[in-house]
Amino acid sequence: MKRARIWHSPDFDPQRVRAVxxxxxxxxxxxxxxxxxxxxxxxxxxxxxxxxxWPRRAARxxxxxxxxxxNALYAWADRWGxxxxxxxxxxxxxxxxxxxxxxxxxxVRAMLETLAVRYPLAVVSAGAEGSTLAFLAATxxxxxxxxxxxGQTYERxxxxxxxxxxxxxxxxxxxxxxxxxxxxxxxxxxxxxxxAQAVGVLCGFGTARELRRAxxxxxxxxxxxxxxLLPPP
Numbered sequence: 753m754k755r756a757r758i759w760h761s762p763d764f765d766p767q768r769v770r771a772v773x774x775x776x777x778x779x780x781x782x783x784x785x786x787x788x789x790x791x792x793x794x795x796x797x798x799x800x801x802x803x804x805x806w807p808r809r810a811a812r813x814x815x816x817x818x819x820x821x822x823n824a825l826y827a828w829a830d831r832w833g834x835x836x837x838x839x840x841x842x843x844x845x846x847x848x849x850x851x852x853x854x855x856x857x858x859x860v861r862a863m864l865e866t867l868a869v870r871y872p873l874a875v876v877s878a879g880a881e882g883s884t885l886a887f888l889a890a891t892x893x894x895x896x897x898x899x900x901x902x903g904q905t906y907e908r909x910x911x912x913x914x915x916x917x918x919x920x921x922x923x924x925x926x927x928x929x930x931x932x933x934x935x936x937x938x939x940x941x942x943x944x945x946x947x948a949q950a951v952g953v954l955c956g957f958g959t960a961r962e963l964r965r966a967x968x969x970x971x972x973x974x975x976x977x978x979x980x981l982l983p984p985p
Contacts, residue, residue: 756971758981766981768928773874773933774975776884776887777956778956780893781855781891854887865896867979873896874897875900876916877900877901878910878938879903888900916932931951932946934952951970952970
């Protein structure tokens with residue numbers, strides 16, 4: 753399959769970036785492949801129909817179909833102050849297992865090692881605090897981040913701008929100097945509403961079309977490609 757190219761809009765300004773904020777699921781964590789692998793085993797009976805690739809293809813279609821309605825549900829719960837209740841009964845997104853094993857998006861660790869030397873970094877996730885911290889601890893990524901924000905850290909969560917605004921302030925930069933990196937429209941919408949720049953990555957669940965429509969300033973084939981978008985040291 754042909755790999756997507758790096759794209760950025762004319763108003764994207766990499767020189768403005770003074771801090772970088774990351775989503776987790778689909779951005780740092782290869783959650784789509786984790787769940788597709790699990791669903792493929794459950795759908796193994798499809799292979800008996802004569803096509804070995806059918807279980808994985810069906811699993812990927814189901815995972816991608818679940819993403820948009822779940823994001824809409826979480827945004828609705830946040831709007832009505834029910835996100836903490838939702839997190840207790842549904843502690844993570846449907847494609848993220850709290851207990852692992854965890855898969856990183858290929859190349860992410862090396863990218864973070866380089867990036868953390870140049871910029872203060874934060875995690876800004878809409879996921880539950882327990883699953884967010886478990887992932888960072890199990891993968892050894894926690895030391896790269898000066899701040900970790902979960903869906904319950906502040907009163908509002910993405911796509912509301914509060915997490916981006918408060919994360920930028922905690923890192924000592926203006927919102928306009930923050931860069932939000934994520935794979936879904938809620939990441940892009942939160943960044944745009946806060947006045948930050950937004951990068952969409954195509955290694956998760958968002959499509960190029962919907963991320964651009966949400967207002968992404970740039971699109972990357974993978975989170976690991978982020979260094980190619982930023983100015984050299």
